Structure formats: C-alpha cells, structure tokens
Amino acid sequence: MxxxxxxxxxxxxxxxxxxxxxxxxxxxxxxxxxxxxxxxxxxxxxxxxxxxxxxxxxxxxxxxxxxxxxxxxxxxxxxxxxxxxxxxxxxxxxxxxxxxxxxxxxxxxxxxxxxxxxxxxxxxxxxxxxxxxxxxxxxxxxxxxxxxxxxxxxxxxxxxxxxxxxxxxxxxxxxxxxxxxxxxxxxxxxxxxxxxxxxxxxxxxxxxxxxxxxxxxxxxxxxxxxxxxxxxxxxxxxxxxxxxxxxxxxxxxxxxxxxxxxxxxxxxxxxxxxxxxxxxxxxxxxxxxxxxxxxxxxxxxxxxxxxxxxxxxxxxxxxxxxGRPHVPAGKAETLCLSGLEQFELTPEVRFVNVGERCNVAGSRKFLRLVKEKNYEEALEIARKQVEDGALVIDINMDDGLLDARQEMVTFLNLLASEPEISRVPVMIDSSKWDVITAGLKCVQGKSIVNSISLKEGEEVFLAHAREVKRLGAAVIVMAFDEKGQADTYERKIEVCARAYRLLVDEVGFNPHDIIFDPNVLAIATGMEEHDNYAVDFIRATGWIRSNLPGAHVSGGVSNLSFSFRGNNYIREAMHAVFLYHACREGMDMGIVNPATSVMYGDIPSDILTVIEDVVLNRRPDAAERLIELADKLKAEAEAAKAGQPGA
Structure with missing residues (x-):
C-alpha cells in the first residue's frame, strides 16, 4: 500500500x-x-x-x-x-x-x-x-x-x-x-x-x-x-x-x-x-x-x-x-494573506484598506526619500499607514530614475526587520515582471501581486499566473487584454470572465486568491465618454461577485478624482461616495489613503447630491456643477484662512 x-x-x-x-x-x-x-x-x-x-x-x-x-x-x-x-x-x-x-x-x-x-x-x-x-x-x-x-x-x-x-x-x-x-x-x-x-x-x-x-x-x-x-x-x-x-x-x-x-x-x-x-x-x-x-x-x-x-x-x-487518525480540516473558503500574522477576509472585515503611500508614482515624498536612500523615513510612512488602519501595504518602485528591482528588494528586506509593519501583508506593485518576482522572493508571508493581465496574450498571462502561484501569492488581475483597457461594463465583464476561467481551469488557482481590478478611471474630465466610468466599474463589480465564485474586487480609488487634484476635500468626498456604492455591489478591497478624513455619512447633503450626480452619472451637467462647487469650497477655505489672526 x-x-x-x-x-x-x-x-x-x-x-x-x-x-x-x-x-x-x-x-x-x-x-x-x-x-x-x-x-x-x-x-x-x-x-x-x-x-x-x-x-x-x-x-x-x-x-x-x-x-x-x-x-x-x-x-x-x-x-x-x-x-x-x-x-x-x-x-x-x-x-x-x-x-x-x-x-x-x-x-x-x-x-x-x-x-x-x-x-x-x-x-x-x-x-x-x-x-x-x-x-x-x-x-x-x-x-x-x-x-x-x-x-x-x-x-x-x-x-x-x-x-x-x-x-x-x-x-x-x-x-x-x-x-x-x-x-x-x-x-x-x-x-x-x-x-x-x-x-x-x-x-x-x-x-x-x-x-x-x-x-x-x-x-x-x-x-x-x-x-x-x-x-x-x-x-x-x-x-x-x-x-x-x-x-x-x-x-x-x-x-x-x-x-x-x-x-x-x-x-x-x-x-x-x-x-x-x-x-x-x-x-x-x-x-x-x-x-x-x-x-x-x-x-x-x-x-x-x-x-x-x-x-x-x-x-x-x-x-x-x-487512537484514530486525525481527519484534516477543510480548506479555508476565503482570501487569506499573511505577514508575520495572518489576515483573513471574513464577512466581518467587509473592506480591505490597502495603504497607497509607499508608491513612488503616487507619493512625491516617498519617491524623494527613496531617491535619497532615506529608508528610515520611508519606513515611517509604511508604519504610519499600518497605525492608521491599513490592512495591506502597497509598495511600488516604478520610476525612470530608480533601479526598481533593487529598490523593491531593499525596501522589502528592510520592512522584514520592522515587526510593527511586517505583521501585515504587502502588495507587490509593479508593471515590470522582474520586479514582481524579485519582490515575491523577499517575503515569507503570502502577499498580493499587482498585477497581471491578458495584455500580452494568454501564453504570457498563464506563465505569469503559474509563477505567482508557485511563489505563493494572491493576484490582482487588471481588466486589460490584447484589445486594450476595458473601459465599458461589457468589456470589463468579458475580460474578467475570460481571465477567471484561465486561472481556475488551466492554472488551478484558488478562486479566493483572484482579485479583479475592473479599472477605476477618472470621471468629470470634461469628456462625455468618461462620465459613466464609475457606473461601469460599480456594475462590473456586482457582476463579478455574482458570476465568478470566490473572486474579489479591488481598485486604485485615487484614479477616480484625478481631475480634482489639489482639492483634497472634494477628492476624498468623491472617494467616499464611490466606495459606498461600489462596496454595496461587492467591492471588498481598494488602494486608498488609510488616513482619509472624509466619510460618506459625514458629507453634507447638498454636497453629497452634487458628488453622487457625478459618480452615478445622474445628469448631463453634473461635472460642471461639481467644478463650481469645488471652486466655491476652495474660495471659502482661502477666505477663512485669510481671516485668521496672523494669516
């Protein structure tokens, strides 16, 4: 026997x-x-x-x-x-x-x-x-x-x-x-x-x-x-x-x-x-x-x-x-990640807040610190995100003036020596495959790869997916294929369904380790074809959660408000509104600033209406009205500041 x-x-x-x-x-x-x-x-x-x-x-x-x-x-x-x-x-x-x-x-x-x-x-x-x-x-x-x-x-x-x-x-x-x-x-x-x-x-x-x-x-x-x-x-x-x-x-x-x-x-x-x-x-x-x-x-x-x-x-x-031989427990039917400690995405968690500040593309301060080799202060940014409630830390070193692979390895190795930070899982974020694999070979926990896609065809997609699985990580799959980025609801669900079948049926990927990013794209840009981007993402989220068993949905939320950079309140309010509606459809993860101060329930009703009109594309002049509101709030803030003693 x-x-x-x-x-x-x-x-x-x-x-x-x-x-x-x-x-x-x-x-x-x-x-x-x-x-x-x-x-x-x-x-x-x-x-x-x-x-x-x-x-x-x-x-x-x-x-x-x-x-x-x-x-x-x-x-x-x-x-x-x-x-x-x-x-x-x-x-x-x-x-x-x-x-x-x-x-x-x-x-x-x-x-x-x-x-x-x-x-x-x-x-x-x-x-x-x-x-x-x-x-x-x-x-x-x-x-x-x-x-x-x-x-x-x-x-x-x-x-x-x-x-x-x-x-x-x-x-x-x-x-x-x-x-x-x-x-x-x-x-x-x-x-x-x-x-x-x-x-x-x-x-x-x-x-x-x-x-x-x-x-x-x-x-x-x-x-x-x-x-x-x-x-x-x-x-x-x-x-x-x-x-x-x-x-x-x-x-x-x-x-x-x-x-x-x-x-x-x-x-x-x-x-x-x-x-x-x-x-x-x-x-x-x-x-x-x-x-x-x-x-x-x-x-x-x-x-x-x-x-x-x-x-x-x-x-x-x-x-x-x-004695009788032990009967093994069943496999966990949920997304499990780990740093020094385990993170399990249970129904009680509801939303995984992925800290976004250790990203050289999104944080000028972090980029400057990495360029200066000031890793001690760069690590403090990661520590602050964990303290503020980030359940996962996104790390991205993609910059033309950096050796992204070496910086990823260095930072992850340094992170491992900081138990207050490394207790949470990391998201290894790069558009370069060698950076992703180098990062995976530095972490003892189960991390998330951000990302792979069908952009280069099925053969490359499957090769990357198999390597991610062999190296023990979950994976974000971008809604992107040979035709380009999926921007409509129909294209988003088409690409995600195809990727899911390849991952589950051909690679043997655990469905709970698959996280789709149906592309959070900028709205209120002045271009009419962009107006429904948030709605399409929200609808696609609901379809994925209903039709692709076990899979999760994430997104880079800050992309949504790109047109309003410089106006932090409006941006954070837009993010809060978007997350409120997307999470109701099943979005359970997102790359956001864990220190954000604007909550959906705290937004005044008049401002909420204007923002929801934009996010949900409820009226043709929604973008113009939000721009007017943003200008008004900015002027009021500047006037208040000017009226302060010593200003």
Whole structure:
C-alpha cells in the first residue's frame, strides 16, 4: 500500500533523532573523515551526513534499530546535505553523492523490513533541513537589508539535493525544522521543480519549529500566518518538530490540527535540555505526553526529535493503536494573506484598506526619500499607514530614475526587520515582471501581486499566473487584454470572465486568491465618454461577485478624482461616495489613503447630491456643477484662512 492510503487508516510512526543516536557511537574525527576526506581543511566531526560515505555501517545500524522499534517511516541521513550547509565543511561538491548514498542505505533497510512483513510496509522520507542561513533576516545588525542567502541560491541548492533524493528512491520529501518560512517556500519551490524534472511525484511533508512559548517561528510568524504562507503548495502533511517537549507543543499543535487541511505530524524533543544540553525525559514520560495528542485525535504521524532514540520510538506503536487518525480540516473558503500574522477576509472585515503611500508614482515624498536612500523615513510612512488602519501595504518602485528591482528588494528586506509593519501583508506593485518576482522572493508571508493581465496574450498571462502561484501569492488581475483597457461594463465583464476561467481551469488557482481590478478611471474630465466610468466599474463589480465564485474586487480609488487634484476635500468626498456604492455591489478591497478624513455619512447633503450626480452619472451637467462647487469650497477655505489672526 502507498503512504497516502495507509495514513487514512492508522497513525504512522516516524523515527527518532539521527544526531542523538550517532552520539552514542563515540565517533572520532577520523571516523567522520575516513581516508577519502583526510586532507580536507577544518574539522569534520559533527558533519553527520558525511557518515553515509565514511561510516555507512553506523547509519545502517541506526536505521535498523528504528525499524525494529516499529518505525513506519525512516528519514534519510541528509538533514544538511545541500551546498549551503556543506560549504562550512568544504565538501559542498559531494552533496549529490551524499544524498544518493544516504538514500541507498535507507532504502535497503526499509525494503528489507517490508519484505519480512508486507502487512507493515516501511517508507523512506528524504530529510531536507532548513540550512544554517536565513532568507528573511540579516546576519548583520548594522545592515538589516543584507541577506547572506538569496531565494534563488537556496532553490538551486535544494534542487540539487532533492533531485538526488528522488533518484535515490525516497517515498516522500520531508522539509523539516522550518524556522524561516521564506526558506521553506524556497524548498517547496525546489521540490515542485525537482519532481517535475525527475518525473516522480511523491508526498510533500512539512514540519515547522517554534522558537519560543509564544508559538512564533524564529523569523517571527505565527502558526496561522505560516499555514497561510504555504497554502499554495500540494502538501501531504504538516506539523511540528524539535522546539520543546510534547507538553509545551500542545497549544501550537492544536492550532494546526483545527485549521490545517493536511495530515498532521508531530515529533518533539525528549523534553527540554538540561544545563549540560542533555535530555532527561524518559521514554515512558515522553510516551505519556504524546498520548494526549493521540487521545485528542490531532495526529496522523508521531515520532521523536532531539534526545530521542529507538527506546523512545519503541513506546509509540502501542500508542498509535489506541487512537484514530486525525481527519484534516477543510480548506479555508476565503482570501487569506499573511505577514508575520495572518489576515483573513471574513464577512466581518467587509473592506480591505490597502495603504497607497509607499508608491513612488503616487507619493512625491516617498519617491524623494527613496531617491535619497532615506529608508528610515520611508519606513515611517509604511508604519504610519499600518497605525492608521491599513490592512495591506502597497509598495511600488516604478520610476525612470530608480533601479526598481533593487529598490523593491531593499525596501522589502528592510520592512522584514520592522515587526510593527511586517505583521501585515504587502502588495507587490509593479508593471515590470522582474520586479514582481524579485519582490515575491523577499517575503515569507503570502502577499498580493499587482498585477497581471491578458495584455500580452494568454501564453504570457498563464506563465505569469503559474509563477505567482508557485511563489505563493494572491493576484490582482487588471481588466486589460490584447484589445486594450476595458473601459465599458461589457468589456470589463468579458475580460474578467475570460481571465477567471484561465486561472481556475488551466492554472488551478484558488478562486479566493483572484482579485479583479475592473479599472477605476477618472470621471468629470470634461469628456462625455468618461462620465459613466464609475457606473461601469460599480456594475462590473456586482457582476463579478455574482458570476465568478470566490473572486474579489479591488481598485486604485485615487484614479477616480484625478481631475480634482489639489482639492483634497472634494477628492476624498468623491472617494467616499464611490466606495459606498461600489462596496454595496461587492467591492471588498481598494488602494486608498488609510488616513482619509472624509466619510460618506459625514458629507453634507447638498454636497453629497452634487458628488453622487457625478459618480452615478445622474445628469448631463453634473461635472460642471461639481467644478463650481469645488471652486466655491476652495474660495471659502482661502477666505477663512485669510481671516485668521496672523494669516
């Protein structure tokens, strides 16, 4: 039977800690080096993965002990077998060979035990560790924008490892001890590419580690945010390992069990280490704590991490027979995004306010600060928007005098070091595809891409959409195709319907991750053909929400009032009126100034009537009347200012 079938029937047993077992053998530097690596510089002791080449007998013996203890799944001895980690030992060029050797050892032992008892098949999981570097954090406190490792470098390292693991015959890939979600996203990206290259699809297992009792990863994400960040992947199981003992993992495993649509794994440490770094919890004590997870129905796979040996794992088969396997939760039927924290677009939220001020095209101040490399003050603009209520921060660096790609990467890296800002998701906004992809490779959360369209045809549209999905983001789709920008109601719904079908049917995009922008265009421009633009947007919004299940609607609201730039009150009042009517039709997101002071209900009735006449195109002279009103209000404001003492 396959792993995917057995996991539904019973709780499976994963093996224990490879490192703990290796320590029992009292190996010396010579054991790690062998004859082959005698002249490699530096210390080699501690490079456990190299033992698959220099002391395969030890690794074989450890696998045998875990299988004899009842493990259904054993992990390959490859936790650090990629170039990033192996470079510390100057053996990075041996990664492929190490992975193949480790697979061969594990595969032989698993097959041997399966042959002995076909009723209890044994499986091999390719162990893929987090590396010793992080993509989300700077190792230099004086330069928070610096990264010792890029997403692309990590993907390349993981692909070399995973392609060897797949060639070696693993039954699953286990990305484990995840402390930085961006590292995990790179591993997921590499796993999907490797499986495609190898022509083999195997279950993908993820296991995260929390860094403290608050339940956050080392890179700062909550469990809910982590779940959202990896939701784009085809995941078999997700769980927790390392961190603490079983008891201290209860609240975090409960979150995963109740919210995750995947099978659940847990393999904790043998309690907390003592002052000597050793683990005092006995096998019986650990089994008693693990029993709680089984009794609660939270788990499908149980095992052990630091401090556990075959004696611990031997206690688990009896536990597994006492409980029923966990039944995964259903997938969230809503738009979920994440920064360090999760954002879920529930009915209670009603409208997602996307902060617009970190856009060089819309904020002269932000543009000036970026040009001057005054990032500290530029970050304050982002911080102020979050304080003012922005639920998402739009970031755009498209300017002819800027290196947009580099500025996007720099700003997002800096943003990651500011938890008050990075707790909310970001919208990566650019007309340049390389800027968008560079930005996506900097964020550990689930962001929004702004935007893709059918402007360059279906082939480019589908390629972009697939990459957005692989990189784990939601997407704004502009109502734009080969014929140009959709400006009428009919054109808007035609383009959006076509894009929706391509995204859902051909790319497999989650409909809830699709956000349409039917083009907010300027009204009251003096051109009659522009007068119905707001009405067409509002009507198209209603049609999209009724006919394209799951999809959302957004827009750049400030475009609407472009003709009245310089008159902030009229502009904000127009935005308030437009949003009032568009939101009633289902618009649930918009790029706006979160500090806006004009609310629909506060607009005086006489002014409201004039503005609604324009927004809803209710009379032919609506624009002229609004211009007269704007001039009148401006004159009154100037007169009031002139009459102030000291003016």
């Amino acid at each position: 396959r792993l995917e079938e057995i996991v539904k029937e019973r709780i499976l047993i994963l093996d224990g800690a490879m490192g703990t077992m290796i320590q029992r053998y009292g190996l010396t530097e010579a054991d790690f080096r062998g004859e082959r690596f005698r002249d490699v510089p530096g210390l080699m002791a501690g490079n456990n993965d190299l033992l698959s080449l220099t002391r395969p007998d030890v690794i074989r013996d450890i696998h045998r002990k875990y299988l004899a203890a009842g493990a259904d799944i054993i992990e390959t001895n490859t936790f650090s077998s990629q170039r990033v980690s192996m470079a510390d030992y100057h053996v990075e060029d041996y990664c492929r060979e190490i992975n193949l050797a480790a697979c061969r050892i594990a595969r032989e032992l698993a097959d041997e035990f399966t042959a002995r008892n076909p009723e209890k098949p044994r499986f091999v999981a390719g162990s893929v560790g987090p590396t010793n570097k992080t993509c989300s954090m700077s190792p230099d406190v004086n330069n928070p924008a610096y990264r010792a490792l890029t997403f692309d470098e990590l993907v390349a390292a993981y692909r070399e490892q995973m392609e060897a693991l797949l060639e070696g015959g693993v039954d699953a890939l286990l990305i484990e001890t995840i402390f930085d979600t961006l590292n995990a996203k790179a591993a997921i990206y590499a796993a999907e590419a490797s499986m495609q290259t190898a022509g083999r699809k195997v279950p993908l297992m993820l296991s995260v580690t929390v860094s403290d009792k608050s339940g956050r990863t080392l890179s700062g994400q909550t469990m809910e945010a982590f779940l959202t960040s990896v939701a784009h992947a085809d995941i078999f199981s997700l769980g927790l390992n390392c961190s603490f003992g079983a008891h201290d993992l209860i609240p975090f495993l409960q979150i995963l069990a109740h919210r995750s649509p995947y099978y659940i794994s847990v393999y904790p440490n043998a309690g907390l280490p003592n002052s000597m770094g050793e683990y005092d919890q006995t096998p019986d004590q650990m089994a008693e704590e693990m029993k709680f997870f089984v009794d609660e129905g939270w788990v499908n796979i149980i095992g052990g991490c630091c401090g556990t040996t075959d004696e611990y794992i031997a206690r688990f088969p009896a536990l597994a027979t006492q």
